[in-house]
C-alpha cells in the first residue's frame with residue numbers, strides 16, 4: 001500500500017508537474033483512444049443512468065463535467081491536482097473541489113452526498129483502491145451507481161506478466177511536454193472486480209469498447225451498484 005514519499009506520492013505529484021501538458025493533449029484531442037471511443041463510451045455509460053447529479057472523481061481538467069453539464073446534468077468534479085482544478089475552473093462553471101482522495105476517505109461528506117452516479121475516468125491509478133471506493137459508497141444516493149473506466153488489462157499489459165503491479169507511464173508518445181513520469185498500478189480483471197466488491201459494490205455490467213478499425217479493446221468499463229445488505 002502506498003505511503004507518502006513512495007509511488008503514490010509521486011503519482012499525485014506527476015499530475016501537478018504535467019498539468020499543462022495534460023490539459024493540452026486532452027483539449028486538443030490528441031489521445032487517439034479517446035477519439036476512437038473512450039470519451040463517448042464513458043459519457044454514454046453515465047447518461048444511460050439518467051442522473052441528476054454526478055460526482056467526477058479525479059476530474060482532471062474537467063472535460064467530462066463540462067460534457068455532462070452541456071447535457072443538463074449537475075456535475076461536481078474533484079481532483080488532487082490544484083493546477084488541474086484551476087484549469088477546470090477556468091473552462092467551466094461546474095463545481096470543482098481540490099481534494100486528494102485521502103481527504104475524501106477521511107471525510108466523504110466534504111463533497112456533499114446523494115450522488116446518482118459517481119464516475120472515475122482513468123483516475124484510479126494507485127494500489128489501494130478500497131478506501132476510496134468505500135468512501136464513494138457513502139456518497140451514493142440510494143441505488144447510486146459507480147462507473148469506472150480504466151485501461152483494458154489485456155492491452156495495457158504490454159510484455160509484462162498478467163499480474164497486478166506497478167508500472168511507469170512516460171507519456172513519450174506526446175513528445176517532450178510531460179515533465180514527469182507517472183507511476184501507476186496495473187491490475188487484472190479479477191483484481192478490479194475484487195476491489196470493487198470489497199468496497200461494498202456489486203458489479204452490474206462490464207463493457208469493453210473496441211477500436212472501430214482494429215477491433216482491439218480500448219478500455220474496460222465497470223458499472224457497479226450498492227451490494228445488497230450494504231448501507
Ligand SMILES: C[S@@+](CC[C@H](N)C(=O)[O-])C[C@H]1O[C@@H](n2cnc3c(N)ncnc32)[C@H](O)[C@@H]1O
Nearest residue numbers: 015058059060079080081099100101121122123
Ligand atoms: C489520467 S487523468 C484523468 C483525468 C480525467 N478523469 C479525464 O478523463 O481526463 C488522472 C487524474 O486522476 C487524478 N488523481 C490521481 N490520483 C489522485 C489522488 N490520489 N487524489 C486526487 N486525484 C488523483 C489526477 O490528478 C488526474 O487528474
